[in-house]
Amino acid sequence: MTEKIVKVINRAGIHARPSALLVQTTKNFSSNIYLEKGADRINAKSIMGIITLGAAYGTELKIIAEGEDEEKAVEMLIKLFESKFEEE
Numbered sequence: 640m641t642e643k644i645v646k647v648i649n650r651a652g653i654h655a656r657p658s659a660l661l662v663q664t665t666k667n668f669s670s671n672i673y674l675e676k677g678a679d680r681i682n683a684k685s686i687m688g689i690i691t692l693g694a695a696y697g698t699e700l701k702i703i704a705e706g707e708d709e710e711k712a713v714e715m716l717i718k719l720f721e722s723k724f725e726e727e
Contacts, residue, residue, distance in 0.1 A: 641709040643702050645716070649723035653694040655686075657724035662686045664715055670706025672716070683716070 647653055653661075665672045665683045672683040674692060676699075681688030683702070694700055704712045 640703065640705045641713045642704075643713050643717060645700055645702060645720040647694050647696055647698045647700065648720065649726050650696050651726065652696050652698070653689060653692065655690065656726070657719075658686050658689040660719055660724055661689055661716065664719060665712065667715075668704070668706070668708045668712040670704045670709045670712050672709075672712050673703040675701040675703060 649657065651657075661674075662684060673680050674683045674689065674694075675681075676692050676694060679692060680703075681692055683689065692700070702713050702716050704710075706712075
């Protein structure tokens with residue numbers, strides 16, 4: 640299992656477009672991938688799950704991946720967060 644904490648640094652937070660980018664990215668991996676905010680854990684391959692997390696600017700999320708390509712999956716998701724979902 641690979642875990643990493645990331646911070647939402649794009650001003651608009653995780654809304655529909657970033658959620659779609661997350662889902663598109665996670666679908667390329669066979670690993671089970673989750674996002675965790677506090678006590679809530681959602682499947683990162685579910686756009687509705689991501690949107691319902693309500694991750695606003697400054698929110699810390701934990702990326703959790705389990706499977707054969709878990710490290711690459713976490714690395715790619717971190718790059719998305721660091722790029723501010725290509726919004727800024």
